[in-house]
Amino acid sequence: MQEDMTRALKSILQEYCEISSLLTEEIVKVHQEISASVDQIDPLSEYEHFIESYRSPETPEASVEFDASLLDETDNLPANEILWNTLTADSLQAMLSSATDELSLTQQNLRTKEALADDLDAKIQTSEQSSEKKSDCVLLLSQKLSLLELHHVVQSLQSSETRLASQKALLDAKMAAATSPPPPPPAPAPPYEDDTRSLGSTVNTHTHTHTHALTHIYSRVANFGYLAGVRF
Known part of the structure; x- marks a missing residue:
């Protein structure tokens, strides 16, 4: 853009040299000097070396530390998460609603x-191709400045559109999650048939073993009583 401004200034000076009148020798001399100076632009x-010559010193970046004590009264709110409850819903x-309206207007x-x-x-582009006078570059420069703005x-x-769209998406997702019904409780697990069979077989085995042991003990006691002359 600086080159365009310099080119516009050069065109103005050249046009001035072309339309200015030569009345005296001094003016002729001044005019020749002006023309030579304009040609040197x-x-x-x-x-080319403007930035190196007039560069401003680098400004140190400001250091900012967040005061963590400000979070002591937040009741352990989760970070980076929108809290939706009866107090914050409205x-x-x-x-x-504001983000939606602002997003529409921004778009x-x-x-x-x-x-x-x-x-x-x-x-x-049309002006660059059809410019006739040297001073037309002044109008062209004005248009380029407007285009840059x-x-x-x-x-x-x-x-702004990206920021508002992101905010709206987060709020929409949070509202949808808050208004959706809770998931139904899981169904109870069906009984396992082998468990009943195993339990019954185990009980029957223990009962049979216990009965057999009692019968064996009773038989031995009866034999001992018979030998001792005692009848059971």
Whole structure:
């Protein structure tokens, strides 16, 4: 952009040299000096070392530390998560409505500015091809400055659109999760048939073993009583 401004200034001075009248020898001499100085202007090299010569010192980045004690009264709220309950529902719904309206307005403005930028860009290309006078570059420079400002506005609107769309998506997801019914409780597990069979077989085995042991003991006691002369 600096080169375009220098080129526009050069065109103005050249046109002034062409239309100025020569009345005296002193004016002729001054005019020749002006013409020679104008011819020496080179838009490409005019700002070649400008940044190195006039660079401002680097500003140290400010250091900021967050005071963690501010979180002591938040009742252990989870970080990076929207809390939706009876206390925050109204404010979050209002925030969602505001974000939706602002997003719609931002998208409309973005489309309008993009159309203006495209139209102005087409005009600039046409002017560059059809310029006749040297002073036409002044108008061309003004159009380029306007186009640059439009590009900055479009970039700002695009950033706002992305931010608002992200906020709206988070709030929509949180509201959908808060208003959805809770999942049904899990169904009870069906009984396992082999468990009953195993338990019954185990009980029957223990009962049979116990009965057999009692019969054996009774038989031995009876034999002992018979030998001793006692009848059972």
